[in-house]
Amino acid sequence: MESGTIVHHITLSVTNLDRSTEWYCAVLDGLVVGQRSGEGFTRNLVRLPSGLIIGLTQHKATRETDRFDPSRVGLDHLSLAVGAPSDVRDWAAELEARRIPHDPIVTAASATLVVCYDPDGIPIEVYAPTP
Numbered sequence: 734m735e736s737g738t739i740v741h742h743i744t745l746s747v748t749n750l751d752r753s754t755e756w757y758c759a760v761l762d763g764l765v766v767g768q769r770s771g772e773g774f775t776r777n778l779v780r781l782p783s784g785l786i787i788g789l790t791q792h793k794a795t796r797e798t799d800r801f802d803p804s805r806v807g808l809d810h811l812s813l814a815v816g817a818p819s820d821v822r823d824w825a826a827e828l829e830a831r832r833i834p835h836d837p838i839v840t841a842a843s844a845t846l847v848v849c850y851d852p853d854g855i856p857i858e859v860y861a862p863t864p
Contacts (some may be wrong), residue, residue, distance in 0.1 A: 740785065742786035743787055744787070744788030745788065745853075746791075747791055748791070748798075748799050748800075749797065749852065750775055750790075753851060757787060757789065757851070760833060760849070760851075761813070762781065763787065764779065765778065775790070799853075800854050801853050801854040801856075803856065808855070810855070812846075812858040812859075814861070814862075820859075824847055828849050834850055835847055835850070836849075843862065844861060844863055845861050846861070
């Protein structure tokens with residue numbers, strides 16, 4: 734396996750594709766760069782300014798009442814890196830100004846972070862390692 738491997742994209746299952754696409758574009762400054770459909774699913778590909786692509790997939794079998802559960806096997810949270818603790822504070826201020834639910838800023842020995850939640854309750858962490 735090549736040692737220079739990096740993450741190209743991550744795909745999340747959502748209950749409402751339009752609502753989630755709008756949220757990821759508005760909150761994370763994403764841009765829809767493609768759409769894909771297959772047997773029982775529709776997916777929008779949203780590229781973030783960092784270049785990371787998030788696939789948002791609505792499966793035919795998904796119910797609108799389904800919610801994310803970090804205690805189940807699979808994704809626990811999605812973490813996005815920023816350059817400095819001040820960037821985390823800027824994110825938190827922007828989330829607050831836009832009335833996007835989020836947890837308080839956490840400052841630990843290793844990092845400063847803030848967590849907000851997408852429409853399905855998937856935690857999105859904005860993380861800056863401590864210099």
